[in-house]
Amino acid sequence: xxxxxxxxxxxxxxxxxxxxxxxxxxxxxxxxxxxxxxxxxxxxxxxxxxxxxxxxxxxxxxxxxxxxxxxxxxxxxxxxxxxxxxxxxxxxxxxxxxxxxxxxxxxxxxxxxxxxxxxxxxxxxxxxxxxxxxxxxxxxxxxxxxxxxxxxxxxxxxxxxxxxxxxxxxxxxxxxxxxxxxxxxxxxxxxxxxxxxxxxxxxxxxxxxxxxxxxxxxxxxxxxxxxxxxxxxxxxxxxxxxxxxxxxxxxxxxxxxxxxxxxxxxxxxxxxxxxx
DNA sequence: CCTGAAACCTGTCTGC
DNA sequence: TGCAGACAGGTTTCAG
Numbered sequence: 001x002x003x004x005x006x007x008x009x010x011x012x013x014x015x016x017x018x019x020x021x022x023x024x025x026x027x028x029x030x031x032x033x034x035x036x037x038x039x040x041x042x043x044x045x046x047x048x049x050x051x052x053x054x055x056x057x058x059x060x061x062x063x064x065x066x067x068x069x070x071x072x073x074x075x076x077x078x079x080x081x082x083x084x085x086x087x088x089x090x091x092x093x094x095x096x097x098x099x100x101x102x103x104x105x106x107x108x109x110x111x112x113x114x115x116x117x118x119x120x121x122x123x124x125x126x127x128x129x130x131x132x133x134x135x136x137x138x139x140x141x142x143x144x145x146x147x148x149x150x151x152x153x154x155x156x157x158x159x160x161x162x163x164x165x166x167x168x169x170x171x172x173x174x175x176x177x178x179x180x181x182x183x184x185x186x187x188x189x190x191x192x193x194x195x196x197x198x199x200x201x202x203x204x205x206x207x208x209x210x211x212x213x214x215x216x217x218x219x220x221x222x223x224x225x226x227x228x229x230x231x232x233x234x235x236x237x238x239x240x241x242x243x244x245x246x247x248x249x250x251x252x253x254x255x256x257x258x259x260x261x262x263x264x265x266x267x268x269x270x271x272x273x274x275x276x
Numbered sequence: 277c278c279t280g281a282a283a284c285c286t287g288t289c290t291g292c
Numbered sequence: 293t294g295c296a297g298a299c300a301g302g303t304t305t306c307a308g
Contacts, residue, residue, distance in 0.1 A: 002301065002302090006301080038284085080303085081301090081302090082284095082302045082303070083285085083286095083301060083302055083303095084285085084286080084287090084300085084301085084302095099286080117285080117286050117287065118284085118286050118287080118300090118302095119284075119285050120284065120285065120302065121302095157277085158277075158278075159277080159278060159279085160278095160279095163278085163279085166302090168302095168303085175301055175302070176300095176301060176302085177301060178301095222301075240301090260279080260280090261279095261280070261281075261282095262302095263299080263300085
């Protein structure tokens with residue numbers, strides 16, 4: 001479900017409210033309850049529950065696809081939504097969502113619920129967030145992320161460009177949807193070897209990545225099924241999920257293939273296949 | 277270093 | 293209608 005834009009929209013809603021989601025910044029946690037033990041990656045579920053009471057959520061941020069809760073005393077909660085995770089703020093009194101895996105009860109009577117049908121999502125509660133986030137590549141929307149940085153990350157890599165865009169060590173936050181959209185916008189075939197890209201092509205890819213991610217955020221993400229009323233980007237996808245349909249740019253039929261075990265959508269005319 | 281397969285899970289949709 | 297199979301926005305681990 002969530003890639004960088006979706007996680008960013010959730011982080012903003014939790015930080016400052018809006019779109020019906022109430023902010024949790026500044027809230028104090030009364031208790032934590034783990035309903036599916038494997039949801040907690042660190043520490044043990046029992047320790048997780050006993051460490052929460054009394055802690056304040058000082059701020060909310062994002063790093064790659066990780067949601068980051070800054071707590072007092074140097075503690076951090078890191079949340080990865082993986083495929084189907086979702087965060088909901090609701091009154092303590094009402095019924096939990098169907099796939100609630102963990103929740104935090106706040107002093108003010110609200111409850112932050114982690115709902116996750118497929119159970120892939122993970123939480124960490126730690127004083128050493130770098131141990132979890134340290135391997136991540138640069139933030140694509142950070143001013144420090146320039147075409148030169150992207151070129152350096154791809155230098156000497158013979159893997160297919162699509163696979164590298166999905167590799168969080170190369171670049172943090174891009175997932176299957178935005179990778180396909182960016183490659184189409186840049187006119188690059190997903191099977192191109194990274195090392196074969198020219199400087200101009202890397203710059204085009206850099207521009208395309210930033211554009212699709214920013215547009216995703218501006219439209220509140222691609223998904224439609226969580227707390228904030230988002231998801232408008234879904235109507236703006238140019239290749240993802242459109243195989244068999246007509247390319248808006250050139251009229252050719254969008255095709256689909258498998259790259260790095262992921263469905264990959266592209267336009268055979270806009271994104272010419274490498275000679276190789 | 278690179279690729280592919282499998283595993284972790286549940287829900288939904290498609291085709292027969 | 294029923295049921296098998298494919299597929300899903302992610303990541304880790306392992307084999308070759």
